[in-house]
Amino acid sequence: MQQVLIQLRGVSKTFDGVNTVLAPTDLSVDRGDFISLIGPSGCGKTTLLKLVAGLIKPTSGTIDIVNADVSSTGRLAYVFQDSTLLPWLTVRDNVGLPLRIAGEDRAIRMAAVDATLALVGLSHAAGQYPRELSGGMKMRVSIARALTLDPQLLLLDEPFGALDEMSRDRLNEELLRLREASRWTAMFVTHSVAEAVFLSSRVVVLAPSPGRIATTIPIPLTYPRTSVTRSSADFAELVLEVTRALHAAQNSSVDAGSGDAR
Amino acid sequence: MSIWTRIGWPLVFGLLLLAGWYGAITLFEIPEYQLPPLHRIVQAGYEEREMLMAGSIQTTMACLIGFFTSIAGGVMLSIMLASSERAYRGAYPYILLMKMTPIIVIAPIIIIWAGQGLASITVITFLICFFPIVANTTMGLRSTDSNHLDLFAVYKANRWQQLLWLRAPAAMPYFMTGLKIAAALTPIGALYGDTVAGMGASNEAGLGFVVMIFNSQFKIPALFAAAIVSCAIGFLFVGMVNLVSWLALRRWHESYLIDHHA
Numbered sequence: 001m002q003q004v005l006i007q008l009r010g011v012s013k014t015f016d017g018v019n020t021v022l023a024p025t026d027l028s029v030d031r032g033d034f035i036s037l038i039g040p041s042g043c044g045k046t047t048l049l050k051l052v053a054g055l056i057k058p059t060s061g062t063i064d065i066v067n068a069d070v071s072s073t074g075r076l077a078y079v080f081q082d083s084t085l086l087p088w089l090t091v092r093d094n095v096g097l098p099l100r101i102a103g104e105d106r107a108i109r110m111a112a113v114d115a116t117l118a119l120v121g122l123s124h125a126a127g128q129y130p131r132e133l134s135g136g137m138k139m140r141v142s143i144a145r146a147l148t149l150d151p152q153l154l155l156l157d158e159p160f161g162a163l164d165e166m167s168r169d170r171l172n173e174e175l176l177r178l179r180e181a182s183r184w185t186a187m188f189v190t191h192s193v194a195e196a197v198f199l200s201s202r203v204v205v206l207a208p209s210p211g212r213i214a215t216t217i218p219i220p221l222t223y224p225r226t227s228v229t230r231s232s233a234d235f236a237e238l239v240l241e242v243t244r245a246l247h248a249a250q251n252s253s254v255d256a257g258s259g260d261a262r
Numbered sequence: 263m264s265i266w267t268r269i270g271w272p273l274v275f276g277l278l279l280l281a282g283w284y285g286a287i288t289l290f291e292i293p294e295y296q297l298p299p300l301h302r303i304v305q306a307g308y309e310e311r312e313m314l315m316a317g318s319i320q321t322t323m324a325c326l327i328g329f330f331t332s333i334a335g336g337v338m339l340s341i342m343l344a345s346s347e348r349a350y351r352g353a354y355p356y357i358l359l360m361k362m363t364p365i366i367v368i369a370p371i372i373i374i375w376a377g378q379g380l381a382s383i384t385v386i387t388f389l390i391c392f393f394p395i396v397a398n399t400t401m402g403l404r405s406t407d408s409n410h411l412d413l414f415a416v417y418k419a420n421r422w423q424q425l426l427w428l429r430a431p432a433a434m435p436y437f438m439t440g441l442k443i444a445a446a447l448t449p450i451g452a453l454y455g456d457t458v459a460g461m462g463a464s465n466e467a468g469l470g471f472v473v474m475i476f477n478s479q480f481k482i483p484a485l486f487a488a489a490i491v492s493c494a495i496g497f498l499f500v501g502m503v504n505l506v507s508w509l510a511l512r513r514w515h516e517s518y519l520i521d522h523h524a
Binding site: 050053054055076077078080081082084086087088097098100101102129130131149 | 407409410412413414415416417418419423427428431434513514515
């Protein structure tokens with residue numbers, strides 16, 4: 001019933017011929033999935049995301065993005081660790097940048113940008129420059145920029161890592177609310193177990209040295225999820241389960257002699 | 263900063279300097295050929311106004327042509343150098359080599375090629391402005407934030423979009439630094455050019471040549487007047503660049519944001 005969107009087969013990445021950051025990895029992501037990638041530093045989370053985005057080429061293996069639409073311009077969007085807004089552009093022009101690159105004309109661009117800004121509640125900040133915004137607002141602009149192209153696949157690399165917990169929780173809820181509207185598929189890198197459980201339909205736990213998938217934990221909590229979800233017993237149990245898996249993964253590095261990466 | 267510290271203090275310092283100047287002349291009985299008083303300089307400047315005016319026009323012309331051609335040439339070369347690693351690695355050592363060669367050594371060669379007069383003077387001015395512009399602009403174009411480059415890659419920007427909308431604006435502060443250095447050097451180039459390639463014919467003598475004439479005629483107050491006039495030309499260029507820099511960067515660059523944070 002579920003339609004596969006991304007299929008990774010034996011994908012690995014070795015830098016400079018010696019430094020293997022990702023051992024051969026299989027992963028399939030269904031359309032509408034919200035996948036979180038969690039794991040200790042150096043387990044290849046960001047590498048995995050950049051491989052899917054096509055920013056780096058795999059050393060071996062294949063990455064298929066099933067719907068041809070996604071690989072063509074605009075159907076894939078990326079949210080970076082820091083907001084990566086261009087400081088010389090206003091919020092409006094930053095959000096409109098992907099459309100400008102895609103060659104959309106000004107009128108269409110402005111209409112789409114205004115709609116997206118309204119969606120994330122930033123209409124009042126349209127004329128401001130990034131330096132005038134708080135960290136949380138910058139991140140919202142960054143997400144708005146990713147959403148202007150109406151993407152099918154959204155790749156997010158620890159977007160809220162630098163924010164305080166309150167802002168992070170609020171933005172998590174907002175992210176899910178935005179997803180209700182258009183149901184994009186998401187791959188989300190994070191260090192926070194609670195964030196991963198709250199957002200995801202599946203949490204992929206990675207292990208280090210070399211980076212590889214240790215285990216995948218489905219999160220059967222129903223959407224829409226709200227702040228109430230966080231106080232449920234099921235939520236607490238899932239957080240515990242992922243935390244245990246994470247600790248197990250951390251101690252299972254190949255260097256420590258616990259067997260094959262596959 | 264109050265008006266008082268901005269304008270009042272420099273004014274007070276100027277008056278003190280002037281008092282010291284006249285005080286020293288009367289106290290130590292300094293003869294006019296060593297240090298003329300200000301009113302004698304102004305008077306000499308008025309008496310020699312025709313020569314000074316013609317010289318200023320000639321020198322300003324050499325400055326303008328040299329400065330603007332060096333901007334055009336410098337920016338084009340920088341773009342070529344920054345366009346590929348090979349171009350940069352291959353060509354930059356030779357550009358450095360050229361930069362290291364003192365202009366005094368190159369000047370006679372230029373005169374052999376371009377003859378006495380404005381052409382050679384302009385080329386010397388060009389050369390003196392050229393390197394700070396190339397060095398700074400190239401550095402700016404090469405130090406684009408890698409996350410920003412990834413952002414443009416995700417949205418499949420072509421090379422021109424990347425250059426116009428990312429590399430160029432990101433390099434702007436570096437370019438402006440290069441311009442400021444070049445602007446201050448411009449009159450030095452033109453005046454030096456005058457002393458080696460200048461022509462004495464009535465309307466072709468630049469300020470540098472006028473200085474040589476005054477010197478040979480032992481017109482010391484007029485020499486001081488010429489110094490003040492060349493200073494003014496220098497101020498004109500530096501002021502022009504500061505204005506352009508302010509216009510280009512004031513909205514977003516850190517260097518102009520001190521007042522906003524208060």
